[in-house]
Amino acid sequence: MKLDREIFHPSHPKHKLKLEYTETPFFCDGCKEAGIGLKYKCDACEFDLHKACALAPPTITHSFYNKCDFGFYYKTPGSAMRICNACRKDVLGFVYHCTRCGFDLHPCCANLPQTLNDGEHNLYLCLKLSSSCHRCGGKGLGWSYRSDCKNYNLHVACVKELLVESWQAIYLNVDKNKLREIQTRIPSLRGTLENHHRKRGGKVRKCCEIAGGAVCVIVSAILGDPTAIIAAVVGGFISK
Ligand SMILES: [Zn+2]
Ligand SMILES: [Zn+2]
Ligand SMILES: [Zn+2]
Ligand SMILES: [Zn+2]
Ligand SMILES: [Zn+2]
Structure with missing residues (x-):
């Protein structure tokens, strides 16, 4: 899809919104959720919209x-x-x-993609989990991503919870150091996954190697821009 560089949005009638790409998480004034990557931004006000929010079909x-x-x-x-x-x-x-x-x-x-790929494995969006989520340990409600090897399950809610905590830290204290919170919290999720696999022994070992990359693509998708570039950015946080 070709994106317009500038749009008018009825929710912000005073000014034009410009397409911009950011690697810093932002707050979407449409859905009130966090975002990263492509957004429509008002230069005059502090006003941002996710691409999905700005261009939402009726x-x-x-x-x-x-x-x-x-x-x-x-x-x-x-x-x-x-x-x-x-x-x-x-x-x-x-x-x-x-x-x-x-x-x-x-x-x-x-707009969450039905299939994500971390470069090696496909992750499929599921309505219900058949095995427990790696973060909360439950099957719970809400959507999740499941790896094609079926050993890796993560609720959209569980990834989002982690991001929201980081986001609030950034948003409430406008402090660049808080960006490091993302860098420490996302690896903590990775730690959870590795521990989980280690407990279960050798057979799922291969999956724990893909976990970091899998988290990257899920994070990018949840933040509204499931592109490889963002995955690489978040991936940079994870691999340290
Ligand atoms: Zn939004
Ligand atoms: Zn404005
Ligand atoms: Zn209905
Ligand atoms: Zn969960
Ligand atoms: Zn939602």
């Missing part, structure tokens, strides 16, 4: 919910607090909502 369908028609809203209709069916986080802004079943999806969650 209606979408999703292969996980084939009876649903999702409409795009700036806020979920109704007053009740809503939770995203994919990542289990609160819906605080832009959302896709199915009025028939009440399902909600953040625009970036709705």
Whole structure:
């Protein structure tokens, strides 16, 4: 898809938004979630939108919910607090909502790729986990990514939780040192994965080697830009 360098967005009618690429996490003023990579930015204000939020089509369908028609809203209709069916986080802004079943999806969650590749293995987006998640140890609710070897499972929610903590640290204290929190927290996830595999012995050893790369691509996708370049950036954090 060819991207416009400048757009007008009805949620920010005063100024044009410009396409920009950033390796520093940002706060999306549309869905109120963190982002990285491509964004639409207002030069005059502190206003950023994920690519997926800025260019959200008015209606979408999703292969996980084939009876649903999702409409795009700036806020979920109704007053009740809503939770995203994919990542289990609160819906605080832009959302896709199915009025028939009440399902909600953040625009970036709705755009999560069905398949990611960390260079060696495919990771498949699943509606439900059949084995436990490497981070929380449960099967839980919400979507997840599963490796093709089936030994590696991670909830979208669990990756996001980790990122949100890091993001809040950065956002609340505008301090470049806080960026290092990402660098320390993401490897801590990798540590979890390695320990998990070590306990189970030799057979899954190969998978623990792919875990770092797998986390990279999942992180990039969740932040709204599943590109290899971002994966490489996050990968730089992980491999240290
Ligand atoms: Zn957004
Ligand atoms: Zn502006
Ligand atoms: Zn529905
Ligand atoms: Zn979500
Ligand atoms: Zn989990």
